[in-house]
Amino acid sequence: MLLVWHSRAAPMRPRARLLATETAAVFELRVNLGQGGGMVEGELQAFFSKSELLTVRYPVPVELRVRPERGVLRVYETGYGLREGDVLRACSTFEMRFDSAARETRLGPGFHGRPNGDAIAQGGGRGAASSIPWLEGGWWREQLSRTVGLREPQNLPELGVFSETAPTKVLFVADGQSFERVRDALLANVPDKTDNVVMLFERPLDPKATRPRDLSSPRPRVPPKGESFSPLTADDLRDLFGEKG
Known part of the structure; x- marks a missing residue:
């Protein structure tokens, strides 16, 4: 199945840095979700040996x-x-979106941006998931459990309605997700909710770089700061990329 939207506008290309380490290539992310979604900052391990x-x-x-x-x-x-x-x-999307497998609108995975867009403090020696004060104490779990896109109901007798905020934008990381989930995240970006979508693409620079650098001994991916992915095992990677064991 093909995803086809249409636009004649040329894309903008904000700066993205490639950090080379001794064990892997790591991208440093700074993604502005737009429309009050805030800034997502973190790191993402590259799929390819040169990209x-x-x-x-x-x-x-x-x-x-x-x-x-x-x-x-x-x-x-x-x-x-x-x-x-x-x-x-990865791509920007809305936290509350249609789930085609469940055939209903529900809370979907994604990383929240920092509301004020300020740079996130680093350090502490405890790893990315625990070194950021504003994400400590299970803050992100509380975000996942709350009702998305709505403030606490505030009765407005003179209007007879409830106060409502704009839908919450998040950064959806496609790694390890099914095609249906990625499609749902992309298609949630409709004109009546947003006027733009941010997407991250990895471009292999070596013509022979058609697969991750090492399937036999995978290294854990470095997650966006403040939240974590479960490290992929060798079996996970073989399933993801269609390798035979």
Whole structure:
């Protein structure tokens, strides 16, 4: 199945840095979700041994020529700032969105931006998930359990309605997610909710770099600061990329 939106506008390309370490290539993220969604800052481990991370912002609706291939969504036609072979890693979406598997609108996964967009403090030597004071104490779990997109109900007798805020934007990371979940996250960006969508694509720079660097001894991915992914096992990676054991 192909995802196709349409836009004639050229994408913007905010700065994205590639940090080389002794064990892996790590991208440093600073993604502005827009429309009050705040700034998501963190790190993301590269899929490929030699690649770069592109951050693009498109007006909605947009034409995205991608298709599922070996567990990821790959661009199949060059255009709009993207090249054939680019891999979708993440996109902005709404926390409350339609789940096609459950056939209902429900709370979906995603990383919240910091409301004021300030730089997040680093350090402490306790790892990314515990070194940020504003995310300590289970803050993000409280966010997942709350009603998304609504303030505490406030009766307005003179109007006879309840106060409501804009839907909550999050950064959805596509790693290890099913095609249906990625599609749902992308298609949640509709014109009546937002005027733009941010997407992160990883572009392999080596023509032979068609798979992760080492399936036999995978290294845990570095999550966005403040929240964590479960490290992928060798079996997980084989399933994700269609490798035979």
